[in-house]
Amino acid sequence: xxxxxxxxxxxxxxxxxxxxxxxxxxxFGKSSPGERAGSVLFPAVLLLALTLALTGLAxxxxxxxxxxxxxxxxxxxxxxxxxxxPATAGFRPAILGTLYIIAGVIVLIVPLGVGAAIYxxxxxxxxxxxxxxxxLNIQNLAGVPxxxxxxxGLAFIVRGPLDLGFIAASASITLALLVxxxxxxxxxxxxxxxxxxxxxxxxxxxxxQWQTLSRQVLPxxxxxxxxxxxxxxxRAIGExxxxxxxxxxxxxxxxxxxxxxxxxxxxxxxYNYAVRPQEEFRNLAAAGIIVMLAVLLLMNSFAVWLRxxxxxxx
Amino acid sequence: MPTSTTDAPGAGASxxxxxxxxxxxxxxxxxxxxxxxxxxxxxxxxxxxxxxxxAPTIGFFQKxxxxxxxxxxxxxxxxxxxxxxxxxxxxxxxxxxxxxxLLVAVPIGLLSAFYLSEYAHPRVRRVVKPxxxxxxxxxxxxxxxxxxMFLRPLAAKLLPFLxxxxxxxxxxxxxxxxxxxxxxxxxxxxxxxxxxxxxLREGAYALGASKMRVSVRVVFPAAISGIVAxxxxxxxRAIGExxxxxxxxxxxxxxxxxxxxxxxxxTMTAFIGSTATGDIxxxxxxxxxxxxxxxxxxxxxxxxxxxxxxxxxxxxxxYE
Numbered sequence: 001x002x003x004x005x006x007x008x009x010x011x012x013x014x015x016x017x018x019x020x021x022x023x024x025x026x027x028f029g030k031s032s033p034g035e036r037a038g039s040v041l042f043p044a045v046l047l048l049a050l051t052l053a054l055t056g057l058a059x060x061x062x063x064x065x066x067x068x069x070x071x072x073x074x075x076x077x078x079x080x081x082x083x084x085x086p087a088t089a090g091f092r093p094a095i096l097g098t099l100y101i102i103a104g105v106i107v108l109i110v111p112l113g114v115g116a117a118i119y120x121x122x123x124x125x126x127x128x129x130x131x132x133x134x135x136l137n138i139q140n141l142a143g144v145p146x147x148x149x150x151x152x153g154l155a156f157i158v159r160g161p162l163d164l165g166f167i168a169a170s171a172s173i174t175l176a177l178l179v180x181x182x183x184x185x186x187x188x189x190x191x192x193x194x195x196x197x198x199x200x201x202x203x204x205x206x207x208x209q210w211q212t213l214s215r216q217v218l219p220x221x222x223x224x225x226x227x228x229x230x231x232x233x234x235r236a237i238g239e240x241x242x243x244x245x246x247x248x249x250x251x252x253x254x255x256x257x258x259x260x261x262x263x264x265x266x267x268x269x270x271y272n273y274a275v276r277p278q279e280e281f282r283n284l285a286a287a288g289i290i291v292m293l294a295v296l297l298l299m300n301s302f303a304v305w306l307r308x309x310x311x312x313x314x
Numbered sequence: 315m316p317t318s319t320t321d322a323p324g325a326g327a328s329x330x331x332x333x334x335x336x337x338x339x340x341x342x343x344x345x346x347x348x349x350x351x352x353x354x355x356x357x358x359x360x361x362x363x364x365x366x367x368x369a370p371t372i373g374f375f376q377k378x379x380x381x382x383x384x385x386x387x388x389x390x391x392x393x394x395x396x397x398x399x400x401x402x403x404x405x406x407x408x409x410x411x412x413x414x415x416l417l418v419a420v421p422i423g424l425l426s427a428f429y430l431s432e433y434a435h436p437r438v439r440r441v442v443k444p445x446x447x448x449x450x451x452x453x454x455x456x457x458x459x460x461x462x463m464f465l466r467p468l469a470a471k472l473l474p475f476l477x478x479x480x481x482x483x484x485x486x487x488x489x490x491x492x493x494x495x496x497x498x499x500x501x502x503x504x505x506x507x508x509x510x511x512x513x514l515r516e517g518a519y520a521l522g523a524s525k526m527r528v529s530v531r532v533v534f535p536a537a538i539s540g541i542v543a544x545x546x547x548x549x550x551r552a553i554g555e556x557x558x559x560x561x562x563x564x565x566x567x568x569x570x571x572x573x574x575x576x577x578x579x580x581t582m583t584a585f586i587g588s589t590a591t592g593d594i595x596x597x598x599x600x601x602x603x604x605x606x607x608x609x610x611x612x613x614x615x616x617x618x619x620x621x622x623x624x625x626x627x628x629x630x631x632x633y634e
Contacts, residue, residue, distance in 0.1 A: 011628070018535045019514045042526040043433050049425030050442065053500070056493040057449040063464045064456065115352030123346055124353070136623075138356045143547070143619035144612070145554025147583050148363060150590065151608045155366035159596060177359050184356070210345050231451075238453025241556035241583070245590040267455045267557075274459045274561055282463055289456045300451065304444060 061293070068287030076287050080253045081269060086280035091288050093252040094269035097168060098237060100258050101265055104172025105179065105236050106229070112176070113183030113232075114218075114225060120184070121191045122213060142181035149178045150242030158246050166247025168256055168263040174242050179232035186228020190221035223310035230303040234296045240267035266292055367612060370597075370605035377599055383606065389567040389580075392589070392600045401607065403569045407484065407579035408553055411563065413572040414488025415495060415552045420545055422492075423499025427544075430500065431507035432529045443501075450497030458561030461490035466562065476576050482564025485575025490558050495548040502547060502626075506540020507533050543625035550618035554611065556583040582611050 079090030116138075124131040153174030157164055164170045194217050202212040218225075248268040256263035264272075266288065273285035375383070378399045386400020426446070430439055466486045470478045510533050518532045534541070564578025565588055580588075586604050594601045 015514060015536050019517050019532055021531070039524045039526045042529070043429070046425045046429035046433060049422045050429050053422050053426055053449065053493070053496045054442070054445060056496075057445065057452075059464065060452065060456065060460045063460060067463065112352050112355060115349045116356065119346075119349035119353040123349060134353050134357060137360050139623055140616065140619055141356055141360060143550055143615060143622075144363070145551075145556070145583065145615055147554065147556045147586055148367075148608060148612050148615075151586070151605065152359070152363045152366050154590065155370070155605070156362050160366065180356065180359075184353075208339055208342055210342050234451060238451070238455070240453070240455045241560075241587055244556075244587050267453055270455050270459070271557065271561065274455065274462070282459065285459055286463070289453075289459065292453060293456065296451065296453070297448070300448065 064286050064289045064293065067283050068290045071284055071287035072290060076284075076291065081251060081272075083251065086273075086278065086284050089284060091266060091269055091291065093254060093256055094264045094266045094288075095291075097248070097252070097256045097263045098266040100168045100256060100263070101171045101175060102233060102236060104169060104258065105176045105233065108172065108176035109180055109183045109232060110229060113180055113229070114187050116180075116184045117187030117191055117225075118213060118218075121188050122209070122217070138181050138184055142185065145241075146178055146239055147241045147245070149174055150245030152177070153242055153246040166262065167260055168258050170246055171243055171248060171263065171265065174246055175236040175239060178239065178242060179236050182232040182235060183225075183228050186231065187221070187225045190224025190228065191217060193224060194220045223306050227303045227307050230299050230306070234299045234303075237296060237299075238267055238292065240265070240271050243268050244271070363612070367605055367609045370602040371609045373597065374599065374602035374606040377602070378606075387569060389585075391603045397599070399603065401582075401610065403567045404580055404582045404585050404607065405610070406569050407563070407567075408581040408583070410484050410570060410572045410579060411488045411491055411555070411559055411581055412549055412552045414485055414575065415492035416545065416548060418489050418492025419495045419499050419548050419552075423496045423544070423548070424503055424541065426496070426500040427504040427507060427541075428529055428533075431504045432525065432533060446497040446500060450494070450501075452494070454494065454555065454557035455561070457490050457494050458487075458558040461486050461558060461562035465490060478576050480564060480566075480576070480578045482562060482566075482578035483576045484559075484563045484570065484579045487559050487561075487563035488575070490562060491552050491555050494555070494558065495551050498551060499544045499548050502544035503537065503541045506537035506544070506626075509540070510536040539625045539628045543622040546618050546622040546625065550615045550622070553618070554583060554615050556587045559584045560587045582607050586611070 075088050076090045077095060078092055079088055080092050081094070082089035116134075120131070120135060124134070126132065153170060156162060157170045157173050158166055162170075162173075164173075198216050198220065199212050202216045203209070207215070243265050247262070248264050251272065252262050252264045254261075270285045270288040270292070273281045273288065276282070383399050383401050385402065386398060387402050388398040388400045389403040391397050391399055430442065434442065462481070466478075466481060466483065469476075469483075469486055469489075514532055514536060515528050518528045523531070559581045560583070563581060563584060565580045565584065566578040567580045567585075568577070570577040570579055586607055589600065590604050594604075
């Protein structure tokens with residue numbers, strides 16, 4: 001039976017062996033008091049772990065609120081930042097900068113992300129090596145650290161081939177590339193969820209492929225796509241590391257513009273306040289975090305609501 | 315082909331078009347080409363990343379021998395003649411952060427996944443999963459400041475005997491990074507556990523196994539490749555995390571063993587993030603150093619992601 005050792009143990013047989021072993025051990029092994037205690041303790045330990053994770057979340061929220069609450073006023077939103085007067089300093093240019101950057105991100109990711117998703121789901125022939133390469137590549141890009149996108153932004157967009165300089169538009173492009181995989185993956189899920197019969201019905205009535213897509217498939221998958229776009233935007237709002245590299249650190253006192261001049265963004269300004277040693281500036285940073293978290297939670301709840309409200313069951 | 319009813323130029327190639335199609339639809343083709351361009355953009359992005367990393371890195375290695383970079387133990391770039399470019403301290407610092415964060419994230423994430431997949435009532439699941447997703451979506455600046463202002467004093471209070479000399483410590487930063495990647499670990503490993511077929515569980519139950527036994531002896535081994543993938547992904551995320559370590563781990567370049575949790579360190583990402591701010595002249599050695607470290611970071615995370623994808627594909631193939 002030496003040759004038997006060589007037969008490939010596929011996942012299925014491995015599972016079968018595992019199941020059979022567990023089963024026989026549970027029947028023929030003796031059930032000690034320790035084990036009986038274990039079956040009570042085990043779920044308790046699991047629940048404890050989950051509670052720990054949620055406690056971390058809760059304490060972060062409570063902490064930022066407690067620290068930032070005293071500075072939660074109109075100055076926070078409407079005043080320019082200051083290195084001297086933490087009591088009245090605010091985030092005005094940073095909030096405007098984030099709005100500009102995110103507007104640019106939306107303009108870029110919606111057509112590019114949805115276009116790529118449509119191509120991969122509806123047109124691409126999976127037998128072709130280049131289509132498989134694109135898929136693999138998108139999955140890989142989703143895991144590239146954000147700071148590497150900062151390097152890309154610095155070397156390729158701010159300088160190098162595009163040479164746009166340290167402006168908000170460069171930040172938009174960099175962040176758009178960073179969150180594009182998120183949009184593509186979500187949009188693909190949404191498009192895939194539309195049943196083939198819808199397409200076949202449309203094609204049978206004489207519609208072309210693009211007519212089928214634009215009038216049947218895309219409208220049906222819009223809620224899913226929108227959810228993905230919102231999640232991508234909320235990631236782009238919170239991202240600071242790549243912006244540090246492409247020039248968003250300058251302490252901007254004036255209202256920024258999209259195509260020229262210095263700019264900053266909300267998370268970068270928060271970082272700027274956070275690294276100052278004075279307690280007041282750190283509390284100011286905590287207040288900025290409340291603003292950012294409020295926006296993000298609002299957007300995420302909207303995405304969840306959208307998903308539940310328009311989720312179509314075919 | 316015995317007959318061809320189409321006579322328009324270039325129309326016969328497509329097999330999808332019905333035989334009676336009259337005219338080639340150029341609009342359709344243009345749209346397809348545009349969509350393909352959108353998809354192809356991702357490949358362009360990857361190539362752009364590689365190009366923007368490689369050129370300055372080559373420039374760096376023309377000045378600094380690669381052996382000094384990889385095996386040197388002193389990292390002090392940007393000091394003119396006194397500079398030394400041994401990347402080991404930043405790599406060790408990164409691994410310190412990874413070790414602490416995995417110590418937090420793996421047990422918490424994995425046990426939470428067990429609970430959500432095997433024990434939780436569907437209604438509990440529906441509430442808890444979005445909450446974990448919220449935790450995963452919190453901006454890293456917020457987590458960094460939370461680590462510096464809340465976790466650090468808390469740690470000093472709970473463990474006063476450790477000697478907290480600096481307000482920065484990689485232990486605190488690592489715990490914060492760990493908290494950040496808990497949702498990643500739990501969601502990926504929960505997916506793996508839920509894709510274990512019911513029949514396996516039921517078979518074990520039928521033989522009299524307890525719920526705990528089914529979880530530990532049946533579901534866990536069956537989902538192991540997905541769980542390993544979750545851990546690898548978490549490692550990759552912890553390696554690439556920037557803002558938390560920049561805020562809470564300090565900027566002291568030194569080699570520290572992972573048990574000296576109170577020491578400040580500078581990771582690879584923190585070096586890039588703190589050096590690349592402001593206007594550094596292109597082509598200087600400092601500028602090129604950023605890219606050399608970036609290349610190392612990119613290679614490390616890319617290989618981890620590839621490994622994770624391979625593992626995930628394996629468990630998908632087994633059950634689907």
